[in-house]
Amino acid sequence: MVEVVERGRSVLKGFLDVNVVLSCTPGFFCARLSTLRRCEVRHPGPTGTGPCELSVDHGCLSKWTNRIKYGAAVVLLGAPVYLVALVWYGGSPMTLDVGYAPIQPVPFSHEVHAGQLGLDCRYCHSSVERSAHAGIPPTSTCMNCHASIGTTVETLDLVRTSFAEGTPIPWIKVHDLPDYAYFDHSAHVAAGVGCASCHGRVDQMGVVTQVQPLSMGWCLDCHRDPTPHLRPPEAVTRMDWVPTDGWMSLGSGQASHPGVFASTDCSTCHR
Numbered sequence: 001m002v003e004v005v006e007r008g009r010s011v012l013k014g015f016l017d018v019n020v021v022l023s024c025t026p027g028f029f030c031a032r033l034s035t036l037r038r039c040e041v042r043h044p045g046p047t048g049t050g051p052c053e054l055s056v057d058h059g060c061l062s063k064w065t066n067r068i069k070y071g072a073a074v075v076l077l078g079a080p081v082y083l084v085a086l087v088w089y090g091g092s093p094m095t096l097d098v099g100y101a102p103i104q105p106v107p108f109s110h111e112v113h114a115g116q117l118g119l120d121c122r123y124c125h126s127s128v129e130r131s132a133h134a135g136i137p138p139t140s141t142c143m144n145c146h147a148s149i150g151t152t153v154e155t156l157d158l159v160r161t162s163f164a165e166g167t168p169i170p171w172i173k174v175h176d177l178p179d180y181a182y183f184d185h186s187a188h189v190a191a192g193v194g195c196a197s198c199h200g201r202v203d204q205m206g207v208v209t210q211v212q213p214l215s216m217g218w219c220l221d222c223h224r225d226p227t228p229h230l231r232p233p234e235a236v237t238r239m240d241w242v243p244t245d246g247w248m249s250l251g252s253g254q255a256s257h258p259g260v261f262a263s264t265d266c267s268t269c270h271r
């Protein structure tokens with residue numbers, strides 16, 4: 001099932017506007033699916049009773065394929081399209097995922113939590129300074145607040161279930177490099193590359209969206225001359241930081257940032 005999600009993601013996104021129409025059993029699925037954004041559910045009968053027809057685009061597809069048994073049908077429908085697209089898409093030099101913004105199982109908003117509430121990124125992405133991975137917070141982090149805030153709110157149902165049952169929330173990965181490319185958050189954060197340089201204004205995103213291509217050319221553009229992208233280490237998670245005149249007058253070039261060296265050797269990123 002997980003594989004289907006990944007395929008749905010890269011194949012359908014952007015250039016193919018696929019609409020899948022499935023019929024599903026009454027009750028559970030109809031009721032659940034009709035609450036999802038980007039799903040259009042048509043009910044021949046009264047809600048939740050008759051067989052229903054479902055028309056989906058990829059955002060919806062990638063979400064519910066996790067859960068339902070009809071995943072098999074999706075594979076059958078998607079496979080021929082996938083093969084054709086794989087050849088075409090994989091052969092193109094521009095495998096850009098810019099704009100990718102999957103609908104998440106819980107409508108968690110960075111705009112609310114990092115923007116309005118002003119939580120620092122590291123409150124939740126706590127390993128970003130220490131390890132290659134920024135990490136996605138465990139449900140217990142959410143429960144620090146949601147044990148007492150929004151205890152009856154429906155959008156938090158899954159958070160409570162996850163906490164009670166000890167099962168992780170199945171967040172859908174947004175940024176995803178191929179396995180043969182190596183990336184390390186801690187090195188970038190320590191050198192003073194801000195989260196915003198690669199992820200954009202996350203504090204203004206209701207749904208996390210990929211804003212940079214994450215292609216090799218994009219990595220190398222910065223590695224060739226990283227200094228204009230550097231900021232004081234304490235401003236790394238500050239979304240609204242702009243370079244001050246004083247900071248700019250340090251100038252660019254390795255000389256002004258002697259500790260920082262962003263290598264363009266192949267083995268830096270392909271090890």
Ligand code: HEC
Nearest residue numbers: 113114119120121124171172173174175195199202203208
């Ligand atoms: C209250 C906890 C919390 C805070 C604070 C928070 N995040 Fe997140 N972040 C999450 C969760 C949960 C997800 C997974 C769900 C999603 O993608 O929306 C996530 C996902 C992300 C992703 C996408 C991950 C992927 O799958 O590729 C990025 C990028 C990100 N956060 C950056 C930031 C930045 C930058 C900040 C600070 C401005 C921040 N986050 C603050 C909880 C948080």
Ligand code: HEC
Nearest residue numbers: 106107108112137141142144145146149150153155156159
């Ligand atoms: C520091 C406290 C805090 C933490 C930690 C926190 N939240 Fe929240 N969250 C809030 C507050 C406060 C609101 C209400 C904002 C409002 O009503 O405008 C909220 C709202 C929400 C909502 C919207 C609820 C609604 O009204 O529909 C969701 C969903 C949510 N949070 C999910 C999460 C998840 C998932 C996590 C963990 C990754 C998390 N929150 C961590 C404080 C927190």
Ligand code: HEC
Nearest residue numbers: 121125128133134135175176177183188193194195198214
């Ligand atoms: C130099 C670019 C760059 C910077 C700076 C950066 N990220 Fe990332 N981030 C990435 C890439 C690339 C990925 C995908 C990694 C992968 O697929 O292996 C990613 C993935 C993530 C994820 C998904 C989980 C994971 O670790 O793969 C989160 C969350 C995240 N970043 C948060 C942050 C936060 C918070 C900051 C700032 C403290 C930050 N990032 C700074 C490029 C960056």
Ligand code: HEC
Nearest residue numbers: 182183184187191197219222226229259260261262268269
């Ligand atoms: C905005 C600038 C910027 C972007 C974009 C960027 N990097 Fe970097 N990267 C740096 C800097 C600066 C360093 C040097 C850190 C140091 O001196 O320790 C670095 C260092 C590294 C290192 C060495 C880490 C170590 O262990 O020493 C790797 C690996 C790396 N980058 C991979 C990537 C990949 C892969 C991408 C694209 C997905 C990427 N970077 C995009 C600025 C960037």
Ligand code: HEC
Nearest residue numbers: 095177178181214215216219220223263264265266268269
């Ligand atoms: C700063 C990091 C970085 C460096 C240095 C780097 N690469 Fe890459 N490379 C990447 C990333 C990231 C990808 C994945 C791009 C994508 O997903 O489209 C990639 C993809 C590739 C691919 C896959 C083909 C493609 O275009 O999709 C090849 C081949 C490759 N790199 C060869 C090299 C060679 C040879 C060098 C040395 C001259 C090198 N790379 C240096 C980051 C780097």
